[in-house]
Amino acid sequence: MDAPNVSTCVITPEREALVRDILGRIADKWTLLVIDALEGEDAVRFSALRQRVGGVSQKMLTKTLRQLERDGLVARHVHPVVPPRVEYRLTALGESLGAAVCSIWVWAGDNIASVEEARRTYDGGMPGK
Amino acid sequence: MDAPNVSTCVITPEREALVRDILGRIADKWTLLVIDALEGEDAVRFSALRQRVGGVSQKMLTKTLRQLERDGLVARHVHPVVPPRVEYRLTALGESLGAAVCSIWVWAGDNIASVEEARRTYDGGMPGK
DNA sequence: CCGCATCCTGTCGGATACTG
DNA sequence: CAGTATCCGACAGGATGCGG
Numbered sequence: 443m444d445a446p447n448v449s450t451c452v453i454t455p456e457r458e459a460l461v462r463d464i465l466g467r468i469a470d471k472w473t474l475l476v477i478d479a480l481e482g483e484d485a486v487r488f489s490a491l492r493q494r495v496g497g498v499s500q501k502m503l504t505k506t507l508r509q510l511e512r513d514g515l516v517a518r519h520v521h522p523v524v525p526p527r528v529e530y531r532l533t534a535l536g537e538s539l540g541a542a543v544c545s546i547w548v549w550a551g552d553n554i555a556s557v558e559e560a561r562r563t564y565d566g567g568m569p570g571k
Numbered sequence: 572m573d574a575p576n577v578s579t580c581v582i583t584p585e586r587e588a589l590v591r592d593i594l595g596r597i598a599d600k601w602t603l604l605v606i607d608a609l610e611g612e613d614a615v616r617f618s619a620l621r622q623r624v625g626g627v628s629q630k631m632l633t634k635t636l637r638q639l640e641r642d643g644l645v646a647r648h649v650h651p652v653v654p655p656r657v658e659y660r661l662t663a664l665g666e667s668l669g670a671a672v673c674s675i676w677v678w679a680g681d682n683i684a685s686v687e688e689a690r691r692t693y694d695g696g697m698p699g700k
Numbered sequence: 701c702c703g704c705a706t707c708c709t710g711t712c713g714g715a716t717a718c719t720g
Numbered sequence: 721c722a723g724t725a726t727c728c729g730a731c732a733g734g735a736t737g738c739g740g
Binding site for chain 4: 470
């Protein structure tokens with residue numbers, strides 16, 4: 443049973459729940475940054491990844507990577523050497539998500555001015571608070 | 572030449588911060604659902620919107636709508652009558668975001684099976700927990 | 701070097717009661 | 721009906737220390 447051609451944005455309750463779940467995950471503050479940091483790279487070590495993302499604690503990076511690994515978006519490869527050497531890379535699935543998310547990036551970049559102006563207008567009209 | 576100039580998805584530090592901000596907002600559990608509930612409609616009343624989204628508390632719906640209004644994504648129209656009648660509708664900016672977000676929806680719908688299978692595999696390999 | 705466990709704090713978000 | 725205010729539990733997420 444192949445997925446039918448989804449040219450339009452048709453939302454079913456089932457999908458809504460799943461999308462809600464996935465969306466909640468990709469937006470947990472670090473996931474998208476990690477995906478972005480892995481995009482276009484072959485394999486990135488944990489430390490390098492942490493520097494690349496910037497500002498992420500080791501705890502959250504680990505957690506984020508585990509989730510991504512669980513969802514099949516990132517592959518984790520442990521080199522059995524000492525000191526430990528662990529590398530991460532995007533799977534095909536992960537890259538496809540990165541591509542999909544790219545449209546949001548583009549939208550944001552394209553509409554920064556509009557959003558900021560709307561905020562200024564809104565905040566300006568509410569001086570008291 | 573440090574970064575290989577990828578054709579479409581070029582990310583600058585400035586944009587990254589902005590996108591981080593916007594992304595954090597569109598993913599705050601309700602925003603996308605609200606946008607989706609408003610998409611294709613002309614004007615929706617508060618109560619109708621609440622039913623349409625489903626499961627959202629009145630507090631969070633109000634908060635979400637205020638943020639969307641502030642960012643210029645949603646227009647709020649108050650009818651000066653009693654009982655109060657407040658209607659919301661997407662602005663052009665809001666609709667454009669909805670269109671951009673659609674690609675994520677499509678991706679999710681298109682990859683539900685892959686993600687779920689990856690999760691089952693991952694969880695299956697970790698029986699203890 | 702990588703990752704886990706623990707502690708601690710701020711924020712998110714639901715339930716409820718009240719106002720216009 | 722629409723919105724605000726308050727209380728409260730749950731959890732995200734940072735800092736630190738240990739272990740392999």
